[in-house]
Amino acid sequence: MVSVTIKNLTKKYGETVAVKDLNLEIKDQEFFILLGPSGCGKTTTLLCIAGLLKPDEGEVWLGNELVSSSGRDMHVTPQKREVAMMFQDYAIYPHMTVFKNIAFPLEVRGKDKREIVERVTTTAKLLGISQLLDRKPKQLSGGQRQRVALGRAIVRKPRVFLLDEPLANLDAKLRVKTRTELKELQRKLGVTTVYVTHDQVEAMTMADRIIVQRDGVTEQIGTPDELYNRPANLFVAGFIGSPEMNFTDCTLIKDGKKLWLDAKEFKIPVPAEIVPKLESYVGEDVIMGIRPEDLYEREFVKEGTQKNAFRMTVDIIEHVGPYLLLYLRKGRLSLVARVKHTKAGVGQEASIEMDLSKIHLFDKKTTKAIL
Amino acid sequence: MRFPKLGRVTLYILLIFFIFAFLLPLWTCITTSFKTLKGVIDTTPVEPPLGPLFRLPYPTMEPLITAFNIMKRSLLNSFTFTVAAMILSCLLGSINGYILTKITFKGSNTVFLFFTIGIFIPYQAVLVPLVLTMSKLGLYNHLGGLILTHTAYGIPITTLLFRNFYGLIPNSLIMAAKTDGAGTWTIYRRIVLPLSLPPFVVAAVFQFTSIWNDFLFGVVLTRGQNQPASVVLANLKGTTTVMWNLLMGGTLWYALPVLVIYLVLGKYLMRGYMAGAVKG
Amino acid sequence: MRFPSRKVFMKDWMVTSLFLLLSLVLVGYFVYVCIGWNVIVSLSDWKGLTPSYNIAGFDQYLSLFHDQVFLTSLKNNLILILLFVPGSLFLGLFLAILLDLKVRGEGAFRSIYLLPFALSFVITATLWAWMYNLDVGVINTLLEKIGLGFLRPMWVADPNIAMYCVVLALIWQFSGYTMLIFLGGIRSIPESQIRAAEVDGASGFDLYRYVVIPQLKAPALSAFIVLMVFALKAFDFIYILTGGGPGWSTYVLALMMFKETFRKNQFAYGGAIATILFLLALVIVVPYLYLSFRREKE
Ligand SMILES: Nc1ncnc2c1ncn2[C@@H]1O[C@H](COP(=O)(O)OP(=O)(O)O)[C@@H](O)[C@H]1O
Numbered sequence: 001m002v003s004v005t006i007k008n009l010t011k012k013y014g015e016t017v018a019v020k021d022l023n024l025e026i027k028d029q030e031f032f033i034l035l036g037p038s039g040c041g042k043t044t045t046l047l048c049i050a051g052l053l054k055p056d057e058g059e060v061w062l063g064n065e066l067v068s069s070s071g072r073d074m075h076v077t078p079q080k081r082e083v084a085m086m087f088q089d090y091a092i093y094p095h096m097t098v099f100k101n102i103a104f105p106l107e108v109r110g111k112d113k114r115e116i117v118e119r120v121t122t123t124a125k126l127l128g129i130s131q132l133l134d135r136k137p138k139q140l141s142g143g144q145r146q147r148v149a150l151g152r153a154i155v156r157k158p159r160v161f162l163l164d165e166p167l168a169n170l171d172a173k174l175r176v177k178t179r180t181e182l183k184e185l186q187r188k189l190g191v192t193t194v195y196v197t198h199d200q201v202e203a204m205t206m207a208d209r210i211i212v213q214r215d216g217v218t219e220q221i222g223t224p225d226e227l228y229n230r231p232a233n234l235f236v237a238g239f240i241g242s243p244e245m246n247f248t249d250c251t252l253i254k255d256g257k258k259l260w261l262d263a264k265e266f267k268i269p270v271p272a273e274i275v276p277k278l279e280s281y282v283g284e285d286v287i288m289g290i291r292p293e294d295l296y297e298r299e300f301v302k303e304g305t306q307k308n309a310f311r312m313t314v315d316i317i318e319h320v321g322p323y324l325l326l327y328l329r330k331g332r333l334s335l336v337a338r339v340k341h342t343k344a345g346v347g348q349e350a351s352i353e354m355d356l357s358k359i360h361l362f363d364k365k366t367t368k369a370i371l
Numbered sequence: 372m373r374f375p376k377l378g379r380v381t382l383y384i385l386l387i388f389f390i391f392a393f394l395l396p397l398w399t400c401i402t403t404s405f406k407t408l409k410g411v412i413d414t415t416p417v418e419p420p421l422g423p424l425f426r427l428p429y430p431t432m433e434p435l436i437t438a439f440n441i442m443k444r445s446l447l448n449s450f451t452f453t454v455a456a457m458i459l460s461c462l463l464g465s466i467n468g469y470i471l472t473k474i475t476f477k478g479s480n481t482v483f484l485f486f487t488i489g490i491f492i493p494y495q496a497v498l499v500p501l502v503l504t505m506s507k508l509g510l511y512n513h514l515g516g517l518i519l520t521h522t523a524y525g526i527p528i529t530t531l532l533f534r535n536f537y538g539l540i541p542n543s544l545i546m547a548a549k550t551d552g553a554g555t556w557t558i559y560r561r562i563v564l565p566l567s568l569p570p571f572v573v574a575a576v577f578q579f580t581s582i583w584n585d586f587l588f589g590v591v592l593t594r595g596q597n598q599p600a601s602v603v604l605a606n607l608k609g610t611t612t613v614m615w616n617l618l619m620g621g622t623l624w625y626a627l628p629v630l631v632i633y634l635v636l637g638k639y640l641m642r643g644y645m646a647g648a649v650k651g
Numbered sequence: 652m653r654f655p656s657r658k659v660f661m662k663d664w665m666v667t668s669l670f671l672l673l674s675l676v677l678v679g680y681f682v683y684v685c686i687g688w689n690v691i692v693s694l695s696d697w698k699g700l701t702p703s704y705n706i707a708g709f710d711q712y713l714s715l716f717h718d719q720v721f722l723t724s725l726k727n728n729l730i731l732i733l734l735f736v737p738g739s740l741f742l743g744l745f746l747a748i749l750l751d752l753k754v755r756g757e758g759a760f761r762s763i764y765l766l767p768f769a770l771s772f773v774i775t776a777t778l779w780a781w782m783y784n785l786d787v788g789v790i791n792t793l794l795e796k797i798g799l800g801f802l803r804p805m806w807v808a809d810p811n812i813a814m815y816c817v818v819l820a821l822i823w824q825f826s827g828y829t830m831l832i833f834l835g836g837i838r839s840i841p842e843s844q845i846r847a848a849e850v851d852g853a854s855g856f857d858l859y860r861y862v863v864i865p866q867l868k869a870p871a872l873s874a875f876i877v878l879m880v881f882a883l884k885a886f887d888f889i890y891i892l893t894g895g896g897p898g899w900s901t902y903v904l905a906l907m908m909f910k911e912t913f914r915k916n917q918f919a920y921g922g923a924i925a926t927i928l929f930l931l932a933l934v935i936v937v938p939y940l941y942l943s944f945r946r947e948k949e
């Protein structure tokens with residue numbers, strides 16, 4: 001098990017820049033997730049780690065072994081990297097039985113028969129597919145194919161797992177179940193894992209750390225907690241969390257010693273502790289973000305939060321599990337609030353408060369977080 | 372689709388008329404090869420070899436037997452070099468197709484173009500150098516020479532056929548095998564080759580028929596004992612002016628392997644034609 | 652730390668590429684080197700059985716254009732291009748449309764129409780020699796049966812019509828192929844489009860004329876190229892059916908090249924004909940390959 005280090009990686013397909021100047025340090029045994037909308041270069045990054053693509057620029061290290069370097073013009077072939085990759089379409093060899101599929105990496109390495117049988121059997125047991133070993137891929141369901149691909153990846157005890165959207169082709173229920181199983185399996189095997197997904201919920205629930213990519217560019221790297229609570233920019237703030245964070249344009253105005261965020265429909269005081277950081281933005285346009293769960297209906301506000309209420313019309317109420325989603329409107333401003341209870345009905349006005357310690361502010365020009 | 376103006380009856384009459392038109396030469400070939408010489412003169416070619424009221428002794432195996440004795444050596448020659456060149460050109464075409472689709476390298480398109488042009492050249496443009504080369508190699512008038520020739524000129528078309536097919540194998544399969552530790556050659560042998568039965572049948576059927584059907588290379592590269600069946604049959608036609616039953620018997624023998632293949636594996640031959648493979 | 656070299660990566664690929672190399676050498680030699688060599692022969696003064704490579708420049712080419720046989724050959728190739736190519740295309744298209752009309756036993760019809768194309772030219776030429784035979788041949792005895800015996804055309808023995816007899820037989824052999832290509836093209840038109848056209852009121856011939864046939868450009872082009880190339884290099888069939896005769900009335904370029912080279916030992920002269928043949932083929936094939944390569948890239 002090794003760490004994975006990527007330095008200044010750039011990969012182009014002709015004119016398209018798929019990955020641009022990527023820097024990553026993935027720790028040994030870490031569950032690391034590449035997250036981003038489709039087409040942002042996640043698969044390309046994995047292929048570069050696997051050695052299936054040769055980077056145009058930059059270096060890839062596995063532990064302290066340099067495996068790709070554009071500077072030295074060197075490239076260790078995927079065969080010699082001892083990393084396992086699982087492909088989005090699973091890439092199961094259609095002419096081989098499940099047993100043969102899982103045994104393939106061992107056979108190629110010239111392991112002896114007895115060891116192969118033993119390791120394949122153990123792996124199959126671990127994944128609960130022992131009864132499928134004699135089947136051909138055609139006779140398998142989607143979930144079973146996914147297991148076979150996984151089995152082929154873990155049977156040879158690789159240094160790194162590379163998983164490309166392994167759950168994307170499963171139905172919703174199986175996906176949720178497999179998520180926890182996969183996470184548990186990774187912990188048990190202790191193999192450094194690089195996992196690709198475009199599903200932020202999946203990323204948030206499984207990852208030790210996440211990198212958010214967009215159009216080949218890194219937006220932020222951090223733990224799920226960091227990404228959620230301290231998004232580095234507007235894109236990450238909007239991409240992570242469901243329902244999405246509310247955004248609204250504001251102007252920072254100074255009134256004596258106090259700073260105010262003026263959004264036309266409402267005006268809220270900036271908490272004293274962050275005022276110093278905002279001095280330079282006075283008079284400027286900023287974007288304020290607030291997550292739906294940080295909005296409350298007045299009657300149910302907890303003690304101690306700073307109060308400042310404004311009245312909004314409830315357009316729609318949606319029931320989501322134990323919560324209610326209120327779609328609120330006032331003038332051109334619309335917000336979504338996630339609450340436990342509401343007194344207001346559809347079409348009525350509710351008195352809404354926000355948790356001022358939870359607001360996010362972004363520079364309107366750079367879209368970077370100010371706080 | 373409906374064709375209101377043209378009645379169904381007319382349609383089938385047309386279709387059956389074309390059946391007659393397309394089969395007439397072949398049918399008369401079969402009838403004639405079972406006739407005595409007298410039968411050839413007394414009856415029209417379309418009639419079966421029975422004669423009026425089934426009494427005259429027109430039906431005979433004589434022409435077929437004589438023709439077989441004339442042709443048997445050459446049929447064996449044809450069979451030998453056809454099968455050998457078919458196997459070699461299919462194997463090479465398969466490996467080329469694999470490399471051209473699954474291993475990206477600079478100039479792979481140029482290499483493909485290099486092969487593709489070979490499909491269309493008129494062989495007249497290479498005949499003299501070909502004969503000189505074969506003499507130098509000691510392969511003139513030698514089945515080995517025909518094997519080499521047909522293999523070399525078969526590579527372009529087999530490469531095209533396999534390349535088209537291998538384009539349909541997902542790249543992820545190849546990439547998975549690479550990370551599993553398989554090298555280029557192992558991937559070919561263990562992944563690509565086992566998935567290649569359909570293109571191998573298509574390429575083999577196409578190659579067999581076109582090599583078997585060849586006349587030009589046979590006539591310039593061999594003489595006497597080593598001639599292929601096509602050349603021997605052409606000579607037979609050149610030397611007999613009246614023995615039509617014998618000639619038709621020879622034709623039937625020479626056509627037989629292709630007819631059998633056409634009956635059994637015709638759909639693969641059609642796939643080859645549709646993929647752009649056409650005889651030279 | 653280890654720094655595996657680039658060589659490791661290269662070696663693996665070298666093993667497989669040995670086979671590619673073998674193919675490249677074979678095709679390179681037997682196609683490209685041989686063509687080049689033939690061009691050199693055509694520029695030499697080689698006559699007779701001993702090779703001679705004294706440069707004679709374009710003498711052979713110049714004398715070709717004063718050679719009546721060469722001009723006749725060119726004319727006959729042109730006849731093939733003007734009659735055989737469109738003839739096969741139209742008959743093939745016609746057969747394809749017939750078979751597209753929900754015909755019972757379509758597969759059997761298709762196989763029978765295509766059968767002549769699968770047969771060797773040696774066979775079809777022998778069969779057509781039998782068809783055209785004056786005394787006991789198929790066509791003339793049939794004509795006699797239906798009371799038209801007085802016509803008794805001379806067929807391939809008549810220099811005025813021999814070439815057209817060749818064209819007829821070749822159309823017979825190739826229209827099954829064009830039928831197959833067109834049928835494939837028709838079948839790849841989405842059913843929904845045909846339905847939509849029918850809803851719009853198109854039916855029968857209109858449906859084919861305005862909806863189906865305009866979409867057959869790609870198959871028509873590929874069949875056209877194949878037929879054109881064949882019209883240039885046609886050899887075996889004519890050589891066996893008529894041997895170029897009567898006289899040289901059915902000579903074509905490939906046949907003349909063969910006779911000049913292998914029957915008269917006029918190597919340089921034959922080489923010049925072969926080179927012209929090759930250049931004509933290039934004129935047809937290169938634009939086509941250029942087009943299809945560009946399409947593939949898109
Ligand atoms: N083989 C390829 N050739 C050309 N462009 C490609 C190829 N593979 C990917 N791309 C492009 O590179 C970008 C990144 O692709 P990819 O890494 O597959 O994204 P993701 O996995 O995040 O969806 C996309 O714009 C995609 O269109």
Ligand SMILES: [Mg+2]
Pocket residue numbers: 039042043164
């Ligand atoms: Mg992807």
